[in-house]
Amino acid sequence: xxxxxxxxxxxxxxxxxxxxxxxxxxxxxxxxxxxxxxxxxxxxxxxxxxxxxxxxxxxxxxxxxxxxxxxxxxxxxxxxxxxxxxxxxxxxxxxxxxxxxxxxxxxxxxxxxxxxxxxxxxxxxxxxxxxxxxxxxxxxxxxxxxxxxxxxxxxxxxxxxxxxxxxxxxxxxxxxxxxxxxxxxxxxxxxxxxxxxxxxxxxxxxxxxxxxxxxxxxxxxxxxxxxxxxxxxxxxxxxxxxxxxxxxxxxxxxxxxxxxxxxxxxxxxxxxxxxxxxxxxxxxxxxxxxxxxxxxxxxxxxxxxxxxxxxxxxxxxxxxxxxxxxxxxxxxxxxxxxxxxxxxxxxxxxxxxxxxxxxxxxxxxxxxxxxxxxxxxxxxxxxxxxxxxxxxxxxxxxxxxxxxxxxxxxxxxxxxxxxxxxxxxxxxxxxxxxxxxxxxxxxxxxxxxxxxxxxxxxxxxxxxxxxxxxxxxxxxxxx
Amino acid sequence: xxxxxxxxxxxxxxxxxxxxxxxxxxxxxxxxxxxxxxxxxxxxxxxxxxxxxxxxxxxxxxxxxxxxxxxxxxxxxxxxxxxxxxxxxxxxxxxxxxxxxxxxxxxxxxxxxxxxxxxxxxxxxxxxxxxxxxxxxxxxxxxxxxxxxxxxxxxxxxxxxxxxxxxxxxxxxxxxxxxxxxxxxxxxxxxxxxxxxxxxxxxxxxxxxxxxxxxxxxxxxxxxxxxxxxxxxxxxxxxxxxxxxxxxxxxxxxxxxxxxxxxxxxxxxxxxxxxxxxxxxxxxxxxxxxxxxxxxxxxxxxxxxxxxxxxxxxxxxxxxxxxxxxxx
Numbered sequence: 155x156x157x158x159x160x161x162x163x164x165x166x167x168x169x170x171x172x173x174x175x176x177x178x179x180x181x182x183x184x185x186x187x188x189x190x191x192x193x194x195x196x197x198x199x200x201x202x203x204x205x206x207x208x209x210x211x212x213x214x215x216x217x218x219x220x221x222x223x224x225x226x227x228x229x230x231x232x233x234x235x236x237x238x239x240x241x242x243x244x245x246x247x248x249x250x251x252x253x254x255x256x257x258x259x260x261x262x263x264x265x266x267x268x269x270x271x272x273x274x275x276x277x278x279x280x281x282x283x284x285x286x287x288x289x290x291x292x293x294x295x296x297x298x299x300x301x302x303x304x305x306x307x308x309x310x311x312x313x314x315x316x317x318x319x320x321x322x323x324x325x326x327x328x329x330x331x332x333x334x335x336x337x338x339x340x341x342x343x344x345x346x347x348x349x350x351x352x353x354x355x356x357x358x359x360x361x362x363x364x365x366x367x368x369x370x371x372x373x374x375x376x377x378x379x380x381x382x383x384x385x386x387x388x389x390x391x392x393x394x395x396x397x398x399x400x401x402x403x404x405x406x407x408x409x410x411x412x413x414x415x416x417x418x419x420x421x422x423x424x425x426x427x428x429x430x431x432x433x434x435x436x437x438x439x440x441x442x443x444x445x446x447x448x449x450x451x452x453x454x455x456x457x458x459x460x461x462x463x464x465x466x467x468x469x470x471x472x473x474x475x476x477x478x479x480x481x482x483x484x485x486x487x488x489x490x491x492x493x494x495x496x497x498x499x500x501x502x503x504x505x506x507x508x509x510x511x512x513x514x515x516x517x518x519x520x521x522x523x524x525x526x527x528x529x530x531x532x533x534x535x536x537x538x539x540x541x542x543x544x545x546x547x548x549x550x551x552x553x554x555x556x557x558x559x560x561x562x563x564x565x566x567x568x569x570x571x572x573x574x575x576x577x578x579x580x581x582x583x584x585x586x587x588x589x590x591x592x593x594x595x596x597x598x599x600x601x602x603x604x605x606x607x608x609x610x611x612x613x614x615x616x617x618x619x620x621x622x623x624x625x626x627x628x629x630x631x632x633x
Numbered sequence: 634x635x636x637x638x639x640x641x642x643x644x645x646x647x648x649x650x651x652x653x654x655x656x657x658x659x660x661x662x663x664x665x666x667x668x669x670x671x672x673x674x675x676x677x678x679x680x681x682x683x684x685x686x687x688x689x690x691x692x693x694x695x696x697x698x699x700x701x702x703x704x705x706x707x708x709x710x711x712x713x714x715x716x717x718x719x720x721x722x723x724x725x726x727x728x729x730x731x732x733x734x735x736x737x738x739x740x741x742x743x744x745x746x747x748x749x750x751x752x753x754x755x756x757x758x759x760x761x762x763x764x765x766x767x768x769x770x771x772x773x774x775x776x777x778x779x780x781x782x783x784x785x786x787x788x789x790x791x792x793x794x795x796x797x798x799x800x801x802x803x804x805x806x807x808x809x810x811x812x813x814x815x816x817x818x819x820x821x822x823x824x825x826x827x828x829x830x831x832x833x834x835x836x837x838x839x840x841x842x843x844x845x846x847x848x849x850x851x852x853x854x855x856x857x858x859x860x861x862x863x864x865x866x867x868x869x870x871x872x873x874x875x876x877x878x879x880x881x882x883x884x885x886x887x888x889x890x891x892x893x894x895x896x897x898x899x900x901x902x903x904x905x906x907x908x909x910x911x912x913x914x915x916x917x918x919x920x921x922x923x924x925x926x927x928x929x930x931x932x933x934x935x936x937x938x939x940x941x942x943x944x945x946x947x948x949x950x951x952x953x954x955x956x957x958x959x960x961x
Contacts (some may be wrong), residue, residue: 182910182933184855184949201912203934204945207857214858214867218947222912222938252923398809608781620742629692 164219165226166206168194169550170240172231175395176209191406209402211396231271234279234373237359237381237388248319249277250383255314256323257355257381262312263326268323271350272297273357274308274335278320278367284364288322289315291362295324297332297348305333320362337366348373351449354420355379359388375449377418387421390414394424401428401437415443421446634710635669635763636676636701637661642689642721645702646683652812653720654681654768656825660718663829667884669716675704682736689721691746693733698755706791707758713794714763715755720822722749723770724778728806731772732780735781749782754787756796764796768801769822771810783877798875799846799883801853802830805869813864824870827853827860831853834886834955838932842886842954846872847879856951868919886954893927894953898960901939905961910935937961 161332167552172193179188179195182202182356188195192506204219207227213233219225235242238249253275260266276291278284297306306312306326313324350356355378360371372391385531390411397404415421432438468562604626641657641699643650661679664670670677674874675938678697682689705713722734724745732745748768769864802822804810813823836844836852850872861868898918906917910933916926917940930950937946939961 182912183935203908203910203912203936205934205947205949207858214862214869216859216862218934218936220908221910222947345872522908621737623689625737627740628687628768629690 160201162201163224163367164195164221165196165205166219167226167228168398169191169228169230169335170233170242171230172210172240172389173410174210174406175231176406178207178209179579180205180207185227207586211392212399222397233391234361234370235392236361236370237357237374237385238275238277239383239385239388241383243280246281246319247383248281248316249321252316252321252323253359253381254383255279256325257357261323261325262306266327268327269355270327271355271379272328272348272356273323273325275323275358275381275500276321276360276362278362279367282318284320284362286364288320289317290428291315291322291366292324294337294339295384296336296338298336299331337513337525339365346371346373349375351375352376354449357381375623376418387418389413390418390421391424394421394428397425398428401432404437404441412443416446419447420621422446422600423450599601634676634705634708634712635664635671635707635939636689637664637670637713637714637716637718638694638719639680639716639718640689640694640696641681642734642736644684644689645722645734645736645864648739648946650720650721650812650880652819652821652825653769654683655819657678657681657718658719659829660720660767660825663832665766666776667832669884676701684926687736689736689780691744692784694735694746694751698783699785700752702755702760702785708757710765713761714765715761716765716767717750717751717755718767718769720769720798720825721767723772723810724780725772725774726778726780730780731768731770731802732778732787733768733770743779743781745778745780747782752798752800754783754785756798757787757790760794760822762794763878764798765802765883767825767828769824769828770808771803772802772806772808774807776788786838795876797846797878797881799849799878799881800875801838801849802871802873802874803868804888805871808868811861811864811866812847812869813861813866823858823861823864823866823868827857830957832884835909835951835957837886837952837954840952840954844883844886845879846874846881846883850874852951856949859949886952892919893929894956895926895928895930895950896956896958897926897928897937898958899924899926900960903942904940906938907941909937910934912936934941937942 166177166179174191175193176191177188177195178186179197179199181187181199181204184194185197188197197220200223204221206217206219208215208229208231210231210233212230215232217227217229219227224505230243232243235304238253241247241250256270256275258269260268260270276288278288289310292308292310292315295308296304297308299305306324308322308324313322314328315322328354330350333348333350335348335401337346344359348356348358354424356378357374361367374388374391376387378385393403393407394415397407415425422458425441425443426448429438429441447448485570514596576610593623604622607629608622608626639657639661641654642656643652657679658681664677665673680689680693680697694774701715705715709817719733722738724734726732726733726747727749730747730749733748733751735744735746737744748766752764752766753851755761801824803822811823812820815826815827816820831849831852832844834844835856836849838848840850841848853870853872857870858868897907900922902921904917904919907915907928909915910931915935916928918926920926930949930953932953935948935950937948937959938944946959946961
């Protein structure tokens with residue numbers, strides 16, 4: 155008869171060497187027998203059915219382990235890394251190798267002897283996820299230059315693709331400056347500002363399910379001028395984003411993580427941006443990369459200038475992104491704060507562009523960026539007119555669209571009516587213009603009524619007048 | 634006196650769900666089965682979407698909250714409790730403010746109720762001593778959405794009662810909440826299906842006979858992620874409290890039938906072994922499609938092994954006093 159109290163040696167290892175894994179081992183009766191941060195575990199335990207809980211950043215995985223004798227267990231961390239590094243299940247060599255090749259040799263010109271300084275790589279999360287042939291993805295991407303003209307339209311001739319495993323890559327050697335990676339697929343549209351710096355390779359990685367998962371896309375600027383499966387800095391970037399989510403997560407950074415950050419000016423810039431944005435926070439003040447070279451990204455410059463300045467400029471400059479918005483909030487309100495940009499709102503609604511301003515994009519010099527930004531707005535029709543619009547509605551929209559100073563805030567801000575502010579995406583206009591708009595808005599009684607009755611801002615009603623009118627009439631008929 | 638407002642929305646025009654209405658009905662059923670709502674005709678407002686109507690545009694919720702608050706305020710009962718349950722799409726505007734999407738969303742982007750303002754409105758109504766909020770919806774961040782304030786006066790505070798509050802969010806802020814196939818042909822919210830089991834007894838880890846806010850929080854924190862992993866989902870629910878909500882006694886637990894506390898139903902014809910948390914072999918037998926084992930299991934991790942195919946299935950029994958189910 156065997157004894158169930160007999161002790162066994164349990165060795166747990168992982169196929170990926172990850173710093174900062176949090177492990178919790180529970181015995182068959184839910185008692186914790188080990189809890190801590192380690193990437194391998196060696197314990198002596200009684201026979202039992204154990205549950206191993208694995209946490210890494212926001213990722214969670216668990217494994218049951220049946221221990222009836224001495225046991226060595228080797229586990230895979232199935233972390234959905236965006237950059238195909240470190241042999242995760244999402245980063246098979248059939249993704250890593252083409253990414254590495256793309257980063258080392260320009261796909262647009264095979265005779266180019268210098269490494270590319272602009273690299274785009276997209277791959278499925280897994281070769282079995284998604285059905286569209288990878289080469290079909292290419293037509294959705296183009297690279298614009300500052301003038302707004304297409305610099306490259308990605309296609310099968312200037313890019314590499316693998317339909318079997320599901321990946322595409324594009325790389326080129328571009329003059330330093332600002333570019334826009336544009337994704338457009340039907341009504342879906344995103345623009346990512348991408349900067350090319352001297353001595354850096356700008357990298358953009360995105361994963362696909364049926365569609366691109368831009369919320370999990372990353373931008374990286376590396377002096378290595380290449381990508382490799384063994385590079386650990388991409389995982390550290392994920393950790394930094396996790397610290398943006400909640401500064402208390404910085405406590406989980408290992409010495410190795412910090413050493414890697416110190417070697418990458420881009421990562422240093424991100425850490426310093428976080429530090430200066432959270433002035434006064436005890437943990438943020440422990441961030442110390444002042445001795446390391448940092449990429450002078452605008453985010454950093456603004457954060458150094460001060461928090462109030464950040465608020466003001468965030469209305470003017472698309473520094474903070476939807477992507478980072480996933481990480482910039484936290485429960486203890488100690489995160490990097492920013493005012494949601496009316497710019498983004500307006501552009502999405504009226505220019506049909508979903509500007510995906512990546513916080514981690516480098517925006518060169520601010521003064522260079524402004525005219526580009528202004529052009530986008532100038533060409534955007536704030537309120538698109540529809541055939542179904544009433545004459546009053548059309549007149550109202552035309553008036554708002556025709557305001558000459560809609561891009562600039564005059565000093566007489568105090569006189570602006572709240573409704574007009576809503577209309578203008580919270581931009582201020584002068585009193586005379588405001589009065590004119592109010593006068594016409596007043597004539598559009600339906601809009602006002604709907605806004606009040608439905609409890610939604612005027613601007614929302616104007617943007618989707620037809621739908622709101624339908625709903626309003628429906629509700630009215632039921633009251 | 635206990636009151637409830639239970640909302641479930643499947644029929645979103647652009648992003649329909651399939652389990653939210655069933656979840657809401659299931660929660661309402663749990664309330665009435667456990668006799669927590671004594672007069673369901675008056676005190677339980679079940680608001681669910683249907684393809685043949687336009688219910689759940691938001692107006693119904695306003696009316697329900699206003700009616701229930703008025704009813705409770707006029708009730709001199711020494712303890713008034715409100716259950717507020719929502720299942721549908723949601724958006725995390727802030728940590729404290731989940732926008733509850735009405736069926737016109739996202740066609741009408743702002744057609745969402747402000748979870749925060751509705752909660753404040755209910756608190757300020759001065760009608761309740763305990764407020765239990767259950768939100769089974771996503772909390773992904775969308776800074777563009779402007780959720781609606783209640784149609785009733787939600788800001789004026791009527792003094793009298795300072796409620797203890799418990800808020801159960803099905804997922805962490807900024808994260809998705811999933812529907813899962815609890816049966817091959819039945820999708821349900823992962824959190825609600827877990828929650829019902831928890832309230833039926835799983836959350837009474839120490840077999841005290843009652844489930845408190847605190848015991849529910851511990852059960853959710855310790856075990857919900859494991860439950861979600863069974864469906865290959867990463868989801869982490871959270872229970873928060875305000876004003877000593879942790880001491881709320883949510884319900885009493887049902888006692889299990891004396892003969893067994895676990896039923897395993899087999900969907901195979903094979904020879905199967907059940908292993909105890911200590912790896913001891915508990916039972917080995919031939920099974921057929923539909924065979925059930927009604928057994929008594931201690932709290933812990935268990936393993937079922939198909940001795941012909943080698944297939945394994947791990948499961949857990951959280952509570953010895955309630956009947957749990959597993960399929961293999």
